[in-house]
Amino acid sequence: DGGITQSPKYLFRKEGQNVTLSCEQNLNHDAMYWYRQDPGQGLRLIYYSQIVNDFQKGDIAEGYSVSREKKESFPLTVTSAQKNPTAFYLCASSMLAGYNEQFFGPGTRLTVL
Amino acid sequence: ILNVEQSPQSLHVQEGDSTNFTCSFPSSNFYALHWYRWETAKSPEALFVMTLNGDEKKKGRISATLNTKEGYSYLYIKGSQPEDSATYLCAFADSYNTDKLIFGTGTRLQVFP
Numbered sequence: 570d571g572g573i574t575q576s577p578k579y580l581f582r583k584e585g586q587n588v589t590l591s592c593e594q595n596l597n598h599d600a601m602y603w604y605r606q607d608p609g610q611g612l613r614l615i616y617y618s619q620i621v622n623d624f625q626k627g628d629i630a631e632g633y634s635v636s637r638e639k640k641e642s643f644p645l646t647v648t649s650a651q652k653n654p655t656a657f658y659l660c661a662s663s664m665l666a667g668y669n670e671q672f673f674g675p676g677t678r679l680t681v682l
Numbered sequence: 683i684l685n686v687e688q689s690p691q692s693l694h695v696q697e698g699d700s701t702n703f704t705c706s707f708p709s710s711n712f713y714a715l716h717w718y719r720w721e722t723a724k725s726p727e728a729l730f731v732m733t734l735n736g737d738e739k740k741k742g743r744i745s746a747t748l749n750t751k752e753g754y755s756y757l758y759i760k761g762s763q764p765e766d767s768a769t770y771l772c773a774f775a776d777s778y779n780t781d782k783l784i785f786g787t788g789t790r791l792q793v794f795p
Contacts, residue, residue, distance in 0.1 A: 604785075611686065611771070611784075611785035611788065612771070614784075617781060617782065663781075668713075668714055668731055668733055670731050671728065672728075673727075674725060675724075675725050
């Protein structure tokens with residue numbers, strides 16, 4: 570089955586620890602995205618990548634890092650510099666350009682204790 | 683900062699009622715307007731990607747209209763069913779950043795049997 574997988578579904582970390590969220594897609598999509606959702610807010614873009622080995626900052630990139638070493642994979646690291654990391658994180662992918670719908674993974678809920 | 687607004691924030695209707703919600707977006711530099719449905723415990727799924735002024739899309743009982751000159755889109759659901767209960771998101775892409783979607787906060791629809 571084609572789709573996007575994110576793991577884990579729930580993640581708990583202690584304050585000050587870096588944590589990496591996984592995102593894999595087998596849709597052969599060029600573009601991949603990371604969003605964050607907080608209560609009462611729309612999805613906010615953290616980082617996106619249009620091609621392997623290249624990525625751009627979104628609106629709230631501070632405290633996060635990404636890599637795109639393979640077309641299928643776009644992991645997100647939440648660093649200790651992120652002041653408010655507890656949130657729901659969604660990964661998405663699409664063919665290039667904004668006319669194409671984005672396909673979303675099931676999300677990871679990160680709680681920092 | 684581009685702003686995308688959705689109204690109402692939430693809506694409760696009886697099975698069989700027709701309903702509609704609004705998405706407002708910047709009226710300049712329009713590229714595309716996306717509608718997504720996000721059911722509880724599932725991933726957001728694309729309903730429509732709208733690209734032209736006056737564009738209308740339809741999928742079963744759900745349809746959408748677009749007015750790029752005044753910066754709004756309506757989503758209509760005819761004869762609502764309990765399975766239509768979900769959060770409906772709209773997202774705007776402008777012509778300077780065609781791969782970046784700016785999401786509204788969503789309209790949460792609950793359909794009672």
